[in-house]
Amino acid sequence: MALYVGLDVSLRMTSICVVEADGSSVWEGKAESEPVPLVKVLSPWRDKIALVGIEACPLSEWLYGALVESGFQIVCIETRHAQRFLSSRPNKTDRSDARGIAEMMRLGHYRSVHVKSKASQLLRTTLIARKKFVDHMLAIEDTIRGLMKVHGLKLGAVHRSRFAARVETLLADAPDLRMAIEPLLEARNMMRKHKALMDRQLAQMARKDDVCKRLMTVSGVGPLVSLSFKATIDDPNRFKDSKAVAAHLGLTPRVYQSGEIDRSGNISKCGDKLMRHALYEAANSHMRISKKWSTLRAWGVKLAKRIGSRKACVAVARKLAIIMHRMWVEETDFRFGKPPVTQPT
Template identity: 45%
Template sequence: MKYYCGLDVSLNNTAICVVNQDGEVIRESEVPTEPVAISQYLKATGLPMERVGLEAGGLTPWLCHELLAADWPAICIETRHAKAAMQAQQVKTDRNDARGLAHIMRTGWFKEVHVKSHASQKLRVLLGNRRCLLDKRLDIDSQIRGTLKVFGHKTGKVTPATYERRIRELVNDDKELQAYIFPMLEVRRHLVQQCNVLEKMILDWVKKDEICGLFMTIPGIGPLTALAFKTFVDRPERFQHSKAVGAAVGLTPRKYASGEVDYDGHITKCGDAFLRSHLFEAAKVMLSRVGRPSALKVWGLRLAKRSSKKKACVAVARRLAVIMHDMWRDGTVFEVNEEAAAVMAA
């Protein structure tokens, strides 16, 4: 007899349900959200588990790694699939959700989510924190600009380095505004300093990483995009075909085909939005600012003439993801194409 387990995880407690291959509920309980407590409960049942499933969430990487280390067949499942499967239930409780997850494990109707390694998770924290500090600095810049407009003070064109000096010039004669604005500038200065510290950490890490160095041979790919791609893929062998990477990042069009209706929609935008935005920016840089010729750039420029530059950037971003995965698997370097150079010169 085969047994399947569903875990509905919350911050403090986890609902557990165990069903057999015929769909009969064998065990139900609630334990603290700790890997040791969950593992002890599963051992106490004395049942051989075929699959142990839990939805993707904030605690999922930690729980999955610990349960796998304890030799439990833990599987992280995609939240939209789980929601669609359990949407028919009339009463939503943690107990019912755990029961639904157990039945999903039994039927096999789920999409498994890759749980990143601890190393990749830590690098993601570094990238995310740097982005957070940058966003907060931009929020402060916008707040100060907006408040000064009320009094006719126009900031004009400034760089991040000259922004504070310009603001101080504008409020130089108003002691009351100085008392309100200067604390914001002080916080902004600390945000800039700490953002630079995290950015230097990223650059130092990328410099000593061979894979990121390989990615950066592609025109338009910088340290942030290279590291974001490496931490997203984590292990290149988890994608059997490189084309699947573009779909995983959400850069492939939606498909709707039913009866006489058959059309392609906008890109799915599923997966990692952070990496998708960086690949899109890298594609824009390749098509507009990079002088080095390549077959990919020629293809993208031709596509931009037929449709639009935005669509061309999306298409190039998808191809960049595919190419980067191929380079990682093969260890090859991106090379300039002489034929593409001749086409561009013409």
């Protein structure tokens, strides 16, 4: 008889439940949240296990990959769907959750999520690290501005390339502040150098990748946006329709419909926040900075006059997600289109 396994993963220990197809329990217990102990526990039933279920969590991608390499059939289940199923149980314990996940596998009542490839995981880790790195650098700059403002030293609007020189100029009139400001300024300057190095390496990576080079034919899409899109989507064939990509990234409106009520609200903001922000920046660049005419840009500019530039950028970002996915699938470059011919008066 086929067996089904539920894994409830925590930082140190993982609760395990093995059940038969008729629902009877075979084994319940715990193992360390490491690949080797988990494989060791499941090995006695290796030939009988039909499916292993694991809830999406920070450790799930790592454990998923290890169990797949060990020959187990495993699915990673969607968190919100699992919580709704498990909330029907009167007691909330790790043991109960593991049993509930095993029951989901047995009944086929689960919604699987895509687990990214190792390459996409590494690329996404690098992009998130860069984002946090830049956030901390900007936080230090704001701290320097705030501390100097208290003493009447106003930096004003200054380009980041001249930020350090401007601070040094103001400190010349207030040497007593050097003890407080100089360590922050040195840390900021060092972080700026490392950011430039990281950006250079990411740009080289994008130029060597065929998919990224194709995506960068879109005006406003640079190395960071193209790499982020590739790391987030991972496998373009997992979307049957390109329009589903926009919904996956949270760029489609929320809908509430009940009886005679039918309302469309703001975008859902589900999915990857980093990718959604990158697409918004690309859309903003495509509409405002790029001067080359395109059908998409003309549509966005026309829409901005009617609903405002911010909402229009969101709409263009949604179209960009669809277009970039289609470009990836069809292996084609961006089509700018032809501007309308104006008749001479």
